[in-house]
Amino acid sequence: MTAEKRDIAVKAVIITEFGAEPLLTDIPVPQPGPGELLVRLHAAGLNPFDWKVAEGALKGVAEHEFPLVMGSDGAGVVADVGPGVTRFRPGDTVYGQFMDVRHGRGSYAEYVLTVEDGKVARMPDGLPFSVAAALPTAGATAYQAIEAARLDTGHVILINGASGGVGQSAIQFAALQGARVLATATSDIADHLRDLGADRTIDFTSAPTAEQVLAAHPDGIDAVLDLITHPGGDIDTLAGLLRPGGTFISTNYATDPEGLAAREIHGVNLANDPSREELEALAALTAAGRLRITIDAEIPLDDAPAAVTRARSGHARGKTVILP
Numbered sequence: 001m002t003a004e005k006r007d008i009a010v011k012a013v014i015i016t017e018f019g020a021e022p023l024l025t026d027i028p029v030p031q032p033g034p035g036e037l038l039v040r041l042h043a044a045g046l047n048p049f050d051w052k053v054a055e056g057a058l059k060g061v062a063e064h065e066f067p068l069v070m071g072s073d074g075a076g077v078v079a080d081v082g083p084g085v086t087r088f089r090p091g092d093t094v095y096g097q098f099m100d101v102r103h104g105r106g107s108y109a110e111y112v113l114t115v116e117d118g119k120v121a122r123m124p125d126g127l128p129f130s131v132a133a134a135l136p137t138a139g140a141t142a143y144q145a146i147e148a149a150r151l152d153t154g155h156v157i158l159i160n161g162a163s164g165g166v167g168q169s170a171i172q173f174a175a176l177q178g179a180r181v182l183a184t185a186t187s188d189i190a191d192h193l194r195d196l197g198a199d200r201t202i203d204f205t206s207a208p209t210a211e212q213v214l215a216a217h218p219d220g221i222d223a224v225l226d227l228i229t230h231p232g233g234d235i236d237t238l239a240g241l242l243r244p245g246g247t248f249i250s251t252n253y254a255t256d257p258e259g260l261a262a263r264e265i266h267g268v269n270l271a272n273d274p275s276r277e278e279l280e281a282l283a284a285l286t287a288a289g290r291l292r293i294t295i296d297a298e299i300p301l302d303d304a305p306a307a308v309t310r311a312r313s314g315h316a317r318g319k320t321v322i323l324p
């Protein structure tokens with residue numbers, strides 16, 4: 001490193017080991033190396049994956065560097081580029097997924113380093129940073145899940161866990177395909193989910209979801225997007241709602257595709273993996289007002305540790321956005 005190439009000290013929310021409480025602190029961030037961008041983040045989106053990773057969800061899957069900056073999703077302005085970067089320039093507004101556990105990098109920070117070939121895309125004019133930061137993980141997961149559902153006009157899909165970040169976008173993508181959406185919701189958010197495109201809401205606190213769906217659709221439905229059940233949980237009850245040829249998608253690796261195939265059900269364990277083109281398309285759709293993102297709360301970076309604690313206890317009604 002030359003004398004000019006010094007680290008900068010930035011505020012970030014880190015964990016020092018798996019399971020540690022998130023901590024706001026100063027960390028050094030080096031200037032970008034070959035192929036890297038330094039992004040000044042203006043907003044970071046909170047996802048359940050962030051605190052699951054902090055608890056060790058990727059332990060054994062990838063090496064982690066500690067201190068590990070929490071968070072994946074973010075939006076901001078390119079502050080500097082390293083040698084060989086051709087796709088981005090300082091001043092570009094960008095958004096995407098910035099989590100890189102191998103290098104301890106994440107989006108709950110004032111600045112983040114990323115690689116130009118990473119999951120980062122330019123933002124369209126007019127899209128606020130907070131909305132862009134709310135998009136990458138939830139929006140891409142919803143989009144890819146609805147693609148996996150292979151819906152046709154008039155098909156019926158149950159979205160289990162529809163009131164959160166993924167669910168609200170998934171309702172809109174399914175409705176855009178001409179499907180009829182059954183969305184689980186408590187009464188406080190039912191009107192909003194119908195406004196987003198749900199055909200019908202199901203209050204899962206008044207009677208079991210499957211019973212209510214079966215009463216309305218005794219011949220079965222075409223797809224289930226399950227955002228709730230975790231591995232080892234009961235997926236049979238919801239999978240039992242599907243017609244032969246139907247699709248069951250889990251975002252929590254709860255399905256057993258082989259077991260479901262024996263019942264003529266297509267099982268998918270979805271891991272979101274948006275391409276740059278998909279990120280650009282999501283942002284364009286949102287900027288054009290065709291995908292509506294509900295921001296539940298906007299909070300300063302100092303409050304991010306408390307927001308993580310709140311997120312762990314559930315009850316999301318949209319996206320929490322951190323403003324570093």
Ligand SMILES: NC(=O)c1ccc[n+]([C@@H]2O[C@H](COP(=O)([O-])OP(=O)(O)OC[C@H]3O[C@@H](n4cnc5c(N)ncnc54)[C@H](OP(=O)(O)O)[C@@H]3O)[C@@H](O)[C@H]2O)c1
Pocket residue numbers: 047048049052137138141160161162163164165166167184185204227228250251252270271272273313314315316317318
């Ligand atoms: N595999 C992937 O690539 C991927 C990507 C994104 C997300 N995910 C996972 O997908 C899940 C959803 O993500 P998200 O970002 O949408 O989470 P979220 O924003 O926290 O939303 C979850 C929603 O589910 C509701 N809920 C909880 N228990 C329920 C139940 N029994 N029946 C119906 N609704 C219920 C919650 O509200 P109440 O608590 O008030 O009921 C909340 O509104 C998470 O487990 C996340 O880790 C996976």
